[in-house]
Amino acid sequence: EPEVTQTPSHQVTQMGQEVILRCVPISNHLYFYWYRQILGQKVEFLVSFYNNEISEKSEIFDDQFSVERPDGSNFTLKIRSTKLEDSAMYFCASSQGFGNQPQHFGDGTRLSIL
Amino acid sequence: RKEVEQDPGPFNVPEGATVAFNCTYSNSASQSFFWYRQDCRKEPKLLMSVYSSGNEDGRFTAQLNRASQYISLLIRDSKLSDSATYLCVVNDNQGGKLIFGQGTELSVKP
Numbered sequence: 703e704p705e706v707t708q709t710p711s712h713q714v715t716q717m718g719q720e721v722i723l724r725c726v727p728i729s730n731h732l733y734f735y736w737y738r739q740i741l742g743q744k745v746e747f748l749v750s751f752y753n754n755e756i757s758e759k760s761e762i763f764d765d766q767f768s769v770e771r772p773d774g775s776n777f778t779l780k781i782r783s784t785k786l787e788d789s790a791m792y793f794c795a796s797s798q799g800f801g802n803q804p805q806h807f808g809d810g811t812r813l814s815i816l
Numbered sequence: 817r818k819e820v821e822q823d824p825g826p827f828n829v830p831e832g833a834t835v836a837f838n839c840t841y842s843n844s845a846s847q848s849f850f851w852y853r854q855d856c857r858k859e860p861k862l863l864m865s866v867y868s869s870g871n872e873d874g875r876f877t878a879q880l881n882r883a884s885q886y887i888s889l890l891i892r893d894s895k896l897s898d899s900a901t902y903l904c905v906v907n908d909n910q911g912g913k914l915i916f917g918q919g920t921e922l923s924v925k926p
Contacts, residue, residue: 703918724873733912734830735912735913735914737914743918744903744916744917744918745860745903745914745916745921747913747915750912750913752912757912758912758913760913771868791857793859793860795914797912800909800912801847801848801907801909802847802848802907804850804862804865805862805912805914806862807860807861808859808860809858809859809861810859812857
């Protein structure tokens with residue numbers, strides 16, 4: 703079964719540094735998403751991406767964050783000037799369509815900011 | 817009111833038991849509903865979509881009541897492998913974003 707893959711599985715970074723989290727969505731999917739989950743809390747939406755542009759973003763997704771699809775397969779989340787509170791699991795997801803099409807999640811990147 | 821609210825857990829049940837989870841959502845315009853399961857510190861995995869007429873997948877039955885903005889999941893003949901956190905998820909359809917509940921933890925004991 704095709705799956706969403708994410709790298710790295712764990713990233714440790716000093717506060718103030720930039721990180722790039724990488725995702726390879728399922729190949730025939732057109733919609734891409736980033737979510738995060740702070741330890742012990744619920745999964746939170748960050749951003750959705752379709753047709754090479756952001757469809758929607760949450761309040762969390764401020765100027766510190768950006769997304770890109772640099773080629774036909776990768777989908778990246780960049781976090782500039784990381785803060786301690788950015789420590790979380792970051793999940794990438796993709797779906798074939800919109801609305802009632804289920805989203806399939808990658809196994810996540812655990813980001814630890816020191 | 818929380819956007820998606822679930823039963824508090826944990827639920828501790830013996831193998832073979834039937835267990836039900838409830839969930840309410842606040843946005844009456846929501847159109848798509850799902851149950852995901854999440855194992856400890858892993859990614860959410862789709863368990864099943866929830867349709868207006870109710871739907872069943874093996875031991876799992878999902879129900880939706882739009883008038884009450886209420887979703888349920890019933891697990892029959894529970895197995896040890898059903899132990900996980902069950903996430904009620906709503907798609908608001910405005911941008912495809914999924915809104916997650918806090919999750920209900922299930923522990924199935926021998």
